[in-house]
Amino acid sequence: MEKLRVLHVDIGGCEGCNVSIIRAYPKLMELIDLDITYLRDDGLKFDDYDVAIITGGVCMNEPSKIEKLKDIREKADVVIAFGSCATFGGILRFCRGGQEPRPDHRNFQPINAVISIDYSIPGCPPTHQMFQSFFKFFVSGNEARLRLFKVSANIKKLSGFDLLDDIVLTGLCIGCGACELSCPTGAIKLIDRRPTLVQERCIRCGTCYIRCPRASQLLSMGGERI
Amino acid sequence: MMVTPDNLLGSVVGVYLARAKDEEILKRKVASGGAVTAMLIYALEKGLIDGVVTAKRVSGFEGQAVVARTREEILETAGNKWSIVPFAARVKAKIEEEDLKKVAIVCLPCQAQFFGQMREFPILETDFGERIRYIVSLFCMGTFAFEAFLNYLRMKYDIKAEEIKNMALKEGFLEIQHDDSLLQLPLKEVYSYLQTGCLVCADYTGTWSDISAGFIEKEKGWTVIITRNARGEELVKGAEKEGYLEVRDGSQVMGDILRAAREKLARAQRNMMSLL
Numbered sequence: 001m002e003k004l005r006v007l008h009v010d011i012g013g014c015e016g017c018n019v020s021i022i023r024a025y026p027k028l029m030e031l032i033d034l035d036i037t038y039l040r041d042d043g044l045k046f047d048d049y050d051v052a053i054i055t056g057g058v059c060m061n062e063p064s065k066i067e068k069l070k071d072i073r074e075k076a077d078v079v080i081a082f083g084s085c086a087t088f089g090g091i092l093r094f095c096r097g098g099q100e101p102r103p104d105h106r107n108f109q110p111i112n113a114v115i116s117i118d119y120s121i122p123g124c125p126p127t128h129q130m131f132q133s134f135f136k137f138f139v140s141g142n143e144a145r146l147r148l149f150k151v152s153a154n155i156k157k158l159s160g161f162d163l164l165d166d167i168v169l170t171g172l173c174i175g176c177g178a179c180e181l182s183c184p185t186g187a188i189k190l191i192d193r194r195p196t197l198v199q200e201r202c203i204r205c206g207t208c209y210i211r212c213p214r215a216s217q218l219l220s221m222g223g224e225r226i
Numbered sequence: 227m228m229v230t231p232d233n234l235l236g237s238v239v240g241v242y243l244a245r246a247k248d249e250e251i252l253k254r255k256v257a258s259g260g261a262v263t264a265m266l267i268y269a270l271e272k273g274l275i276d277g278v279v280t281a282k283r284v285s286g287f288e289g290q291a292v293v294a295r296t297r298e299e300i301l302e303t304a305g306n307k308w309s310i311v312p313f314a315a316r317v318k319a320k321i322e323e324e325d326l327k328k329v330a331i332v333c334l335p336c337q338a339q340f341f342g343q344m345r346e347f348p349i350l351e352t353d354f355g356e357r358i359r360y361i362v363s364l365f366c367m368g369t370f371a372f373e374a375f376l377n378y379l380r381m382k383y384d385i386k387a388e389e390i391k392n393m394a395l396k397e398g399f400l401e402i403q404h405d406d407s408l409l410q411l412p413l414k415e416v417y418s419y420l421q422t423g424c425l426v427c428a429d430y431t432g433t434w435s436d437i438s439a440g441f442i443e444k445e446k447g448w449t450v451i452i453t454r455n456a457r458g459e460e461l462v463k464g465a466e467k468e469g470y471l472e473v474r475d476g477s478q479v480m481g482d483i484l485r486a487a488r489e490k491l492a493r494a495q496r497n498m499m500s501l502l
Contacts, residue, residue, distance in 0.1 A: 123349040129356075133347050145346065167423075170501060174369065174423035177314035178340040184350055190315070207349055213336035214423050216343070218498075221428065 004139070007049040008036040009072055011065050012092070012108070013056030016125035017083035021053065023128035028135055044075075051138075052076035054117075057085040057092035057108035066114055073115040080119045081153070082131070084205035086111050087120035088158045091203040110156055120152035124184055124205040147220045148210065155219075158206035160187055160197045163215060168195055172214045179208035234487045235452070236433025239459050241476040241483075243448040247469060254304050258441035261449035261471055262362055263304050265437075265461055266330055267297050268470040274461070275359050277324060278303075279317050280332040291316035293324050303332075313337050321354055330360040335432035338363035342434025360461060363432025365440025365450070365483075367490060368417075368424030375419035383409055397443055426501060428494040430487040437461065442482045450479055 010018055018036075025034050035045040052072045058065050073079055084090030089110045097106030111117060121134060137145045152158070160183065167173050175193035187201035188208055195208075209215045245259030246252055251267075252260050269275045281289035282303040291313050294300040313333060321329060331341055338361050345355030379385040379402070389404040399410040431438040436458035440450050451473075453459040465471040 127348045127351055127353065129348045137346075171422040172426060172501070174336060174421050174427075176337055176340065177316070178337075181314040181318055182350065184352075211340060211343065211349070213339045214426070216339070217428065218426075 003031060003033040004050040004135075005046050005048070006032045006034050007044065007046075007052045007072070007076060008034060009052065009054050009068070010037075011054060011056045011058055011068065011086075011111070013083065013085045017055035017086070020125045020128045021055070021082070021131055024131035027132050031135060031139055047075070049076040051078045051080060053080050053082045054086050054111050055083050057089055058111050058114050059105045060107040060109055060113075061105055069111055069114045078119070079111075079115065079117045080121065080134075081111050081117050082121050083126055084122045084124045084203070084207070087122045087152060088155065088204060088206040090124060090205050093157075093204050112153060113156060117153045119146065119149040120155065121149055122152065122158070122206040122210055124203060124207065148216055151219050152206075152210065155206075157204065158209045159204035160202040160208055161199075161204075162206075163188075163195065163209045163212060164197050166209075166218070167212055167215050172218075173212075174214060176213060178211050178213060182207045182211040234484065234491065235431055237454050238452055239455060240451075240453045240462070241480055242451045242453070242462060242473050243445055243476040243479065244451050244462065244466075244471050244473045245448050247472050251301065251304070254301055259447055259449035260304070261451060262332065262364075262439045263300055264470045265465045266294075266300050266332070266362075268465040268468055269330060269360065269461060270295070270297065270300065272464070272468065274464075275328045275330045277321075277326040277328075278330045278332065279320055279326075281313070291320060293320045293326065293329075295324070314340060317341075318352075318354060321357060327357055328359040329357055330362060331358055332362045332364070333432075334366045334369070335363050335429040335434075335438075336366075336427060338432040338435040339429065360437065360457065361432075361435040362437045362439060363435035365431055365438065365486070366424075366427075367430070367486070368420035368427070370419055371421045375416075378419060385409065395441075422497075422501065425497040426494045428491045430490040431483065440483075442479055442486075444482065445476075445479060450476055450483065452483075 008021055021036065022038060054072065058069060081087045085092045087110055089108060092108035095106050095108055121130060123130060163179060173194055177190055179195050180188045180190050184205060184207060185201045185203055187198045188195045244261035246261060246264035248264060251263050266278050270278065278294045278300055279291060280294060280303045282292045292303060294303055317331065341358055341361050344353050345358050348355050376387045385402065385404045390402060392403045394401050398413055400413060400416050402409045402411065431452060436455055438452040442450055451462060453462055462473065466473045
């Protein structure tokens with residue numbers, strides 16, 4: 001089988017996602033031909049791609065980034081947002097401007113605010129195994145397993161706040177503790193078998209929501225949540 | 227990613243009726259044929275796993291996540307819990323505390339979904355999916371909002387939580403054994419005390435597991451087993467070959483499983499409409 005042509009572009013993040021992708025690559029070399037800035041000198045390797053992976057959130061004050069995204073959308077058949085900043089805005093949502101070294105940037109959005117995407121894979125950062133696993137299911141065409149990431153592609157924000165609103169306040173929480181275990185910053189604590197959120201700690205990565213059995217069930221059964 | 231109407235039972239490799247060969251297992255308070263207990267003991271004794279994380283009833287309905295590393299410890303955890311055990315974080319702590327490398331997890335469909343997702347899509351560096359060898363999920367129609375249910379039992383029937391010795395499902399009734407007497411509650415009466423979150427759950431068997439196990443009325447004394455992949459299939463066949471398990475074909479009970487699964491899905495859809 002011919003290798004998938006995969007392009008990776010980072011449009012403004014902390015590099016955590018990029019490290020995950022690089023770590024994942026050795027096990028995927030048989031499957032994909034990865035075009036990533038670390039492995040080439042300049043320009044793009046190909047004119048078009050089967051898959052484009054985008055990491056980082058898009059700064060809405062930066063026209064060149066917006067143009068770049070639109071260009072990628074045209075060059076790639078499938079576009080995947082990888083990591084919480086690209087999928088749901090993540091911690092970049094907290095940019096307030098006035099920060100060195102780019103003091104003017106105060107409005108970051110997930111990339112689906114600018115272009116349509118096919119899959120969203122949240123995580124801060126998602127692990128390299130996640131990247132490998134995604135491609136395993138993607139190549140084998142296992143849409144059932146990828147449904148959650150497909151539905152997530154239409155969501156612009158997802159966080160502990162949404163988990164509380166949608167699952168806990170509606171009484172749908174079953175108290176299993178999956179969210180508490182999944183929060184990378186320890187923002188969720190189970191008190192009397194129900195999650196509570198330490199707001200200051202929530203980085204809006206959306207991991208708890210995706211991992212909650214009830215929330216992910218509602219997402220994949222009910223379709224879109226915009 | 228979850229059960230949808232076109233995929234009611236998830237992937238199915240084999241359906242069996244099984245029961246433990248060991249008399250001692252059958253004598254314990256096992257829910258049906260004791261097949262899960264027997265399979266886990268087999269996996270443990272043959273070194274396929276180094277521990278089982280499951281729930282053990284501590285008092286009344288209350289369960290607690292425990293690690294069983296010996297046959298005796300597994301036997302102590304057998305039997306129904308009737309309430310959800312806040313499992314996830316405890317499981318991680320237990321696995322790390324006891325430095326387990328290959329565990330079997332016995333859980334409910336929602337928890338199986340969480341662990342299954344974690345194993346297939348590890349989002350966090352701290353995920354421990356690679357340590358989970360087997361996910362065994364138990365058929366589930368819901369867990370109790372147990373404070374409310376216990377309160378109801380106390381108010382209406384004067385039964386205190388600490389007096390409850392055992393509970394079992396018997397043909398449309400929930401039988402509660404308390405001290406010396408037996409109370410039969412019609413399921414209709416019991417339903418309203420299930421957790422609201424369980425009323426919108428559409429997964430009866432646990433589609434994210436390697437093996438689903440449960441009980442159906444017409445095959446008393448036997449455990450229904452659904453294997454979902456090669457891993458699950460190997461465990462059942464291995465336990466049979468090594469004399470831990472008596473296994474026969476279970477295709478005739480598929481209709482009953484489907485009926486229960488459909489019933490749960492319909493209930494979920496009805497409730498989802500009114501709740502969301």
